[in-house]
Amino acid sequence: MTTRTSNDAFVEFERVQKSYDGETLVVKDLNLTMPKGEFLTMLGPSGSGKTTCLMMLAGFETATHGEIKLDGRPINNIPPHKRGIGMVFQNYALFPHMTIAENLSFPLEVRNIGKSDREAKIKRALDMVEMGAFGGRRPAQLSGGQQQRVALARALVFEPELVLMDEPLGALDKQLREKMQFEITRLAHDLGITVVYVTHDQTEALTMSDRVAVFNDGVIQQLAPPDELYEQPANSFVAQFIGENNTLEGEVQEIRDGIAVVRLDDGELIDCKPVNVSRPGERTRVSIRPERVEFNKSRLKAGAHTLKAEVMEFIYMGDIFRTRVRVAGNDEFIIKTRNAPDQVRLEPGAQIEIGWLPEDCRALDA
């Protein structure tokens, strides 16, 4: 990732706060800078303030405090129709009394674009989402996926530089969703537009985005590229929220040479990478991804700490095996292994020893 300075920032949130009722803050001290052309996803549990942020950017809600800048210009006092931001709504919001072509024509008409120009742009936008043949239909005569494409085309037809999408694929089935995920990223890339995308779905967030902002309770917990987010979660909320995660609780024993020794609650010692623990005696939650757990001794570093575990359950899932074990008093500990020809299938009741590389085991806040 290139370093971001505020002079190449396209979208900026500066210390933005938002309250609807004057009592609780829905968005707390939000700071965010996006360069031009970035695909940024806001991911977080329901009610964490994602839509509110999007609405403030689009101009339908005003920030209670702080400043939002677009291309270096503060936009707090600019009405929505002058911001020139394309938006795709969760329910698509296609105008039901207009045909598809009229829907696409609307943003061009309000911009006083001539008829022949309009027609060319509409055709280009519809072709772009492979809906060229449907211009004469009403939204009600289209399937959900087709409506979604039209909504996308409508948000792009007036060539905005910034497009906001609020859970645009939420209503589609899995297969269609995956197809659309691919098409949206392709379009965003081809057109070079900046996208702020909101979703509940972490797979969507990880596969589509340049960077993901994980929201919780009105605060960005971590803003990072997908791989970093997954492999180096900054705190236990992110570790829990993104992907599958094993946690073990304990206390920091000592921190030395970038390694934290943690005494688990049952007395065993393990080596971890200290992420947000700083001093011995602190409570910590240790996070290990299920696919980074190793039980084949030969693949572990010599001298690595290992723990005794008992296999509780073995689940065959086709491409992977999922083994549930009891370790250090936690019997929800998951190990994922690839279904390879030489892979061992663990029988329930078997006693094994498990271990991991210290850098895969992150000591986070408790």
Next chain:
Amino acid sequence: MTDIAQPLTTADGKPLKGALLRAQARARRRAFLLVLPLLAFILITFVFPIGQMLYRSVYNDGFTWHEDVTSGDRTPIMTNLATWFEANPPGTEPDEAAFAALAADLVTLRDLKAPGQAGTRINYELSGSRSMFTKAARSAKKLEPPYKEAILELDKDWGNPELWQAMRGASSSYTTNFYLAAIDRERDASGSVTMVPENRQVYVKLFTRTLSLSLLITFLTFILAYPIAHLLATLPLRHSNLLMILVLLPFWTSLLVRTTSWMVLLQSQGVLNDTLVGLGILGDDGRLQLMYNRAGTVISMTHILLPFMVLPLYSVMRMINPSYVRAARSLGATSWTAFRRIYFPQTVPGIGAGALLVFILAVGYYITPALVGGADGQLISNLIAFHMQKSLNWSLAAALAALLLAGVLLLYWLYDRLIGIDNLKLG
């Protein structure tokens, strides 16, 4: 795969179609029995009276049949005159034979004690003729040929060609004369249709006034209801419930109470005028006349009919997702353009339903104009009531009502053609 050539059968080998029909027939019978009471109710209280009304508007036997009140016997009357009318075309000068026929019929009338009834029927078309019949019938027995002189001797008005035209029209039970009268037309002495004299032209004027006032009231309710309905549809439930109660409050108070309170408020010595005078906005001699005239009718009816506009509008607006307007705004439309091109078109079915409802109710409204309308705030329904209750010219009342009904049906048809009845959203 089933073989298409073979008719499908049920599990026990009976033809599937027959089984299906039998099963459905039972369900249909049951459904029919369930709606039967309603059907009977509608037939008895709606279809039958309207049919009766339409029939009465073209049928009046006041000059053709006499029915004895006690025995119920029906006797034909004015038969001789009817025969003469049949033999001579309209516009023929009544000759001795005609007067002889009239004399004979007057004798029959006198024997049946029915001159009043026949006179009333002619009186509908030519006022002042009822007394001529009763007077002539009293001396009918004493009349001697030549009858023409004898009868003209009684009253020279018997020679009036309009009277003879009126009797010719009434000599048949079936007539369109009441419809003519309802649009200020009549048949002149020669039988052709003409306008009635200017001083008697009331109905067309009243129809026009009813139409224009109803349109005005519909428009006013629309102007007032649209923002209220919008507020109702967008406010949080807590507040919108309260507002809804305020809108519906008029429904829960008696029409008479509401109308009377308008009187208290708006009459020239009423609260509003007193306040304006008290504040010095109006002089004591410049009090506004807001009651007992057209303004009174319009104000009260607008208030009374307002909920009928609010409710359909509300039900339509509630279904409009706010994201449409947001989408329009984000696409670059000003809030006015977003309203005009996105929000408003989606409320049209509600406007149509509300306008149709209010207009139809207003066109037939009776009690409010009767109470607060004064002389020039009366509507056609007040005149219909007048003919039902005071002048007892039921046929004319029926003809007026039938025209009103036809107008409403025409409107309904137009609505269907322009907007489509399946777009109607009533709640």
